[in-house]
Amino acid sequence: MxxxxxxxxxxxxxxxxxxxxxxxxxxxxxxxxxxxxxxxxxxxxxxxxxxxxxxxxxxxxxxxxxxxxxxxxxxxxxxxxxxxxxxxSAAAEGHYLLREKQYSLSPEHQLSMARPLIVNKVENQMALLKLKKNIKKNRDLCQKIEGWKREATTADSLESLLGLEGTISRYYFSEQFRDMKWRRRAPRTREDITNLLMDMGYTFLFHLVDAILRLHGFDTYKGFYHQLFFQRKSLACDLVEPFRCIIDKQIVKSHNLGQIKETDFIFKNGSFEFAPAKRAEYATIFMQCLMDRKEEIFTYIQGFYRHVMDPSKHAFPYYQFG
Known part of the structure; x- marks a missing residue:
C-alpha cells in the first residue's frame, strides 16, 4: 500500500x-x-x-x-x-479482509457514515460562502443552511439526506457562482461555461479519489451513501463530496483573475466545449489546485480506510477546507 x-x-x-x-x-x-x-x-x-x-x-x-x-x-x-x-488503474485487488468489511456494512452503519460526510461537505460550502463580498446576504444564507445542516446530522434515511443535500447545493451554487451568470447545475450537458469547467474539475477530482481508493484495496463500485447502480463507482462518488469545494473555489478564483475567457470556448450543437488549443491550459489549472491539496485528500482516504477496518478505534474522517 x-x-x-x-x-x-x-x-x-x-x-x-x-x-x-x-x-x-x-x-x-x-x-x-x-x-x-x-x-x-x-x-x-x-x-x-x-x-x-x-x-x-x-x-x-x-x-x-x-x-x-x-x-x-x-x-x-x-x-x-x-x-x-x-x-x-493500479489497484490492490487482493485485500479480501477490507472488502469483506466493506460488503458487510449494515444499513445503520452506512447512514452513520453518510451523515458526517454530507455535514462535512456543507460546512466546506459554508466556509466558501463566508469568503464572498456580500457579507450580509451570505450571513443570512449561511443561517438558513445551518438549519438544514442540523437536520442532516439527524437524518433518518439516505433518501432524506439526499434531499437535504440537493436543497443546500441549489442555494450554495446560486451564490457561489453569482458573478458568473449562474443558472443551474446541469452535469454533462455543458450548457454554459461554468458547468463545463465544473465537469472538467470534478472529473479530475473523481479519478484521483478513485485511484487512491483502489490502491488501498477498496471496491469503488460499493458505496455507502450513493447506493449500488450499474457501472457507477459509488464509493468514489461518496468520497469526492467533501472535496468539491476545491474545484468550486478554483473556478471562482480563475474567474476573478481573468483566466477564464469566453474566446477560449466554442459553442457547438447546443453545448460548450474547449477550443482545442486551450484544453491543456485549463486542465493544468485544475490539476495544480488538486496537487496543492493531494496530501489532504490522501490523508482523508487513509482515515476512511482505518475507519472501515476498525470503526471502534478510528472515527469517520473529516476534511477541514481552508
Missing part, C-alpha cells in the same frame, strides 16, 4: 494529443517519454507519477503499459470532452 511520504513525491500528468500529429507515450530509462511526430516533447521520471490523464488519440507501447502497472501508476483515457472511456 502506498504511504503518505511516497505519495507526497507523486504528481499528476496530463497529455494532450493533437489531431493529425502522430503521438506516443513510451518508457525509456524509467522515464515516461512523450513524442510527437517522432520528436521528444517532454519526459518525466516514472517514479514521480501517480496518474496519467490522456486526452485524444495516441499510441501506447507495451512497455509503457507494463511499467505503469508495475509502478502503481493509473492511466485514464479521455475523450476531447474529458469523458473517460477507459482506464488502466
Amino acid at each position: 502506498l504511504s503518505l511520504p511516497d505519495f507526497q513525491e507523486k504528481q499528476l500528468l496530463f497529455v494532450q494529443a493533437e489531431w493529425g500529429k502522430p503521438s506516443s507515450l513510451r518508457i525509456y530509462n524509467d522515464n515516461i517519454v512523450f513524442e510527437k511526430e517522432k520528436k521528444v516533447i517532454n519526459r518525466v521520471s516514472l517514479q514521480r507519477v501517480f496518474a496519467v490523464f490522456i486526452c485524444g488519440d495516441l499510441s501506447l507501447t507495451t512497455s509503457f503499459l507494463r511499467k505503469t502497472k508495475e509502478h502503481g501508476v493509473s492511466v485514464f483515457l479521455l475523450k476531447h470532452n474529458f469523458e473517460m472511456y477507459a482506464d488502466l
